[in-house]
Amino acid sequence: MKQGILTLSELTKFIELLKTSYKVFAPVKKEEGVFFEEVNSADDIALGYYNSKLPPKRLFLPQCEVLCTFENGQLVEIPIADEKCAIFGMRPCDALALSRIDMVFDKEDLKDPYYLARRKNTVLLSLVCDKPLDTCFCTSVGGGPSSGDGSDIRMVHLGNRLLLEALTEKGESLISSAKQFLKKPKQSDLEEKEKIVAESEKKVPRIKVDGIKENLEKGFNLPLWSAIAERCLGCGVCTYLCPTCYCFDITDEVKGEKGKRIRTWDSCQYPLFTLHASGHNPRPSKTERMRQRIMHKFFYAVENFGRTFCVGCGRCVRSCPVNLDLRESIELITGNKACVSTRK
Amino acid sequence: MEGIETKIRETAKALFSEKKIDILIGHEKGSLVFHSRPVMIRDANDTERLVWNSFCTNNLAVYLPRFFEPKKPKKGEVPPPLPRVAVIAKGCDARSIIGLVRERQVPRQNLIIIGVPCEGMIDKSKLEKLLEGDFIASGSIKDGGTSITGFSGKRLDIKKEQVLLDACIECAFPVVEDADIAIAGTSRKPATEKYKTAKSFSEKSPAERWRYFAQEISKCIRCYACRQVCPNCYCKECFVEQTNPRWVSAGDDLSEKMVFHIGRVFHQAGRCVECDACVRACPVGIDIRTFTQKVAQDVKEMFDYCPGFSPEVSPPLCAYRLDDRQEFITEP
Numbered sequence: 001m002k003q004g005i006l007t008l009s010e011l012t013k014f015i016e017l018l019k020t021s022y023k024v025f026a027p028v029k030k031e032e033g034v035f036f037e038e039v040n041s042a043d044d045i046a047l048g049y050y051n052s053k054l055p056p057k058r059l060f061l062p063q064c065e066v067l068c069t070f071e072n073g074q075l076v077e078i079p080i081a082d083e084k085c086a087i088f089g090m091r092p093c094d095a096l097a098l099s100r101i102d103m104v105f106d107k108e109d110l111k112d113p114y115y116l117a118r119r120k121n122t123v124l125l126s127l128v129c130d131k132p133l134d135t136c137f138c139t140s141v142g143g144g145p146s147s148g149d150g151s152d153i154r155m156v157h158l159g160n161r162l163l164l165e166a167l168t169e170k171g172e173s174l175i176s177s178a179k180q181f182l183k184k185p186k187q188s189d190l191e192e193k194e195k196i197v198a199e200s201e202k203k204v205p206r207i208k209v210d211g212i213k214e215n216l217e218k219g220f221n222l223p224l225w226s227a228i229a230e231r232c233l234g235c236g237v238c239t240y241l242c243p244t245c246y247c248f249d250i251t252d253e254v255k256g257e258k259g260k261r262i263r264t265w266d267s268c269q270y271p272l273f274t275l276h277a278s279g280h281n282p283r284p285s286k287t288e289r290m291r292q293r294i295m296h297k298f299f300y301a302v303e304n305f306g307r308t309f310c311v312g313c314g315r316c317v318r319s320c321p322v323n324l325d326l327r328e329s330i331e332l333i334t335g336n337k338a339c340v341s342t343r344k
Numbered sequence: 345m346e347g348i349e350t351k352i353r354e355t356a357k358a359l360f361s362e363k364k365i366d367i368l369i370g371h372e373k374g375s376l377v378f379h380s381r382p383v384m385i386r387d388a389n390d391t392e393r394l395v396w397n398s399f400c401t402n403n404l405a406v407y408l409p410r411f412f413e414p415k416k417p418k419k420g421e422v423p424p425p426l427p428r429v430a431v432i433a434k435g436c437d438a439r440s441i442i443g444l445v446r447e448r449q450v451p452r453q454n455l456i457i458i459g460v461p462c463e464g465m466i467d468k469s470k471l472e473k474l475l476e477g478d479f480i481a482s483g484s485i486k487d488g489g490t491s492i493t494g495f496s497g498k499r500l501d502i503k504k505e506q507v508l509l510d511a512c513i514e515c516a517f518p519v520v521e522d523a524d525i526a527i528a529g530t531s532r533k534p535a536t537e538k539y540k541t542a543k544s545f546s547e548k549s550p551a552e553r554w555r556y557f558a559q560e561i562s563k564c565i566r567c568y569a570c571r572q573v574c575p576n577c578y579c580k581e582c583f584v585e586q587t588n589p590r591w592v593s594a595g596d597d598l599s600e601k602m603v604f605h606i607g608r609v610f611h612q613a614g615r616c617v618e619c620d621a622c623v624r625a626c627p628v629g630i631d632i633r634t635f636t637q638k639v640a641q642d643v644k645e646m647f648d649y650c651p652g653f654s655p656e657v658s659p660p661l662c663a664y665r666l667d668d669r670q671e672f673i674t675e676p
Contacts, residue, residue, distance in 0.1 A: 063565065133479055133495065230384055237569045249594060253593050271585075321625035328375060
């Protein structure tokens with residue numbers, strides 16, 4: 001069974017069913033915004049949301065995880081998490097971001113067992129985006145409101161019901177196991193879906209990204225970097241709120257004879273990120289650090305994986321404390337618009 | 345407000361034309377609805393970019409120390425003269441600047457403080473809460489009233505006063521006292537009741553206060569935006585980033601987050617001007633205000649000190665008197 005219609009009055013039962021096999025995460029509305037959290041019932045789910053404040057990447061790459069512990073010279077391995085999870089209602093941009101991170105953590109010659117175990121044990125039900133914001137630009141960077149990349153099931157919100165479409169075998173078996181709650185979609189349902197997707201695609205603002213890689217290749221030493229970074233204050237909001245930023249640090253924290261090895265998020269915007277033991281720092285100022293962030297997403301990633309590592313979710317645009325707008329930086333680089341002051 | 349904006353632009357233009365400044369830090373139109381952002385102007389022709397409206401929330405003092413960092417001149421070279429910097433300052437920005445002068449981070453003689461009468465800034469998150477979680481698609485401000493429309497089409501007409509930042513509602517010093525150039529206009533009336541947020545927090549039991557602190561700090565993702573936007577947080581290396589010795593784990597346990605926030609807030613004692621730049625920068629909405637204001641209130645009540653005025657007077661963290669209160673010192 002590849003498709004099904006779930007009426008929202010059956011959502012409670014559907015979530016209950018999911019809960020029998022999975023820990024279920026979904027968008028939950030809180031005072032500060034919408035966050036992905038474990039839900040007890042369908043009542044907790046904020047279905048008609050824009051996007052979550054933080055990207056759900058933390059469910060696969062937690063901000064901190066203990067890799068092993070050690071005591072008196074003995075190493076204790078921590079078993080890799082094997083908990084089955086279902087993520088319900090992730091936006092396509094964030095699912096697309098996971099498919100980007102997969103490229104890094106699931107290479108032929110290099111595999112990240114922690115991340116991959118979580119990916120394998122998770123079934124991802126994405127929700128076609130019918131609420132793009134003015135800061136979104138997914139359609140300009142290889143995504144779209146109905147992109148299925150990274151998802152097992154694509155859901156579309158059709159008024160009082162959801163259309164579910166399996167995109168992977170994992171998704172197909174989940175739909176089959178829930179068939180008692182699902183109806184066969186009618187032609188009109190599929191037409192309604194097409195209409196919603198088309199309308200949403202029209203609403204997503206577009207930016208000019210063409211030529212960015214070529215310009216970056218030539219532009220490593222241009223003064224525009226100091227112009228772009230001038231306002232930057234060097235916090236980690238743009239990286240920690242980015243669904244594709246995956247950089248981490250590994251630290252041994254030792255107390256006497258005991259200790260643990262932890263992996264934590266890290267950010268290229270922090271000076272410590274590249275500080276050498278000698279005291280030398282190859283990226284000594286915000287200019288080099290901001291350049292790195294943009295080079296990584298729009299040049300190195302394209303070189304290595306053939307894809308930009310920006311999915312156009314707009315979180316960095318919306319949350320930067322000084323409104324350093326990535327869209328403007330991109331436009332400045334592609335030569336479209338001079339929109340930041342230039343240093344004399 | 346448009347009158348003030350024109351005066352700001354004229355003043356800036358004159359300062360550049362008369363070659364009195366090298367750089368001016370002000371606000372320009374942001375890229376989002378209802379948003380202004382910091383801008384650094386280096387040319388008289390760019391002064392038209394300067395704006396003044398209800399969204400000039402950034403505390404611009406944070407940009408100052410970078411211009412005066414001591415640099416080692418290359419052999420045989422004469423170090424370039426320090427730049428002359430003008431800053432568009434609200435009451436809170438100006439008090440932060442005075443703090444930086446007092447702490448020898450910026451030389452007063454190289455600064456021109458352009459004091460702007462502040463009527464209070466709008467809190468976008470309050471607008472979004474009124475839209476019940478919707479985001480602002482468009483909006484306009486007229487005669488103290490604000491009209492906003494959310495992306496879902498919902499329209500609201502609100503009095504500006506209703507949606508001001510808490511920092512502005514409780515602001516006791518909206519007038520810039522140390523301005524070199526004062527832009528004429530009306531400021532907001534100073535709040536009569538001080539430390540309102542902190543007082544209601546103080547009334548809670550210690551257990552309740554701790555619970556609230558834990559609840560708020562548990563949201564922290566350690567992005568350090570609160571620290572980076574704070575004019576007082578200019579340390580070359582923050583204690584949370586020191587690796588030898590290591591004070592704080594790189595992990596995300598609540599206790600580690602708490603150590604960072606306790607360290608930061610206590611380091612603000614007698615220094616924080618309650619501008620709430622940290623609160624606005626926080627991407628996850630931690631109520632930092634309650635804690636910074638509580639420390640500000642304690643400093644006022646215990647040491648009768650309010651930061652941001654006389655650069656000559658040392659704040660309590662840097663001074664001691666024989667009659668300092670000491671009843672908080674307990675036997676182990």
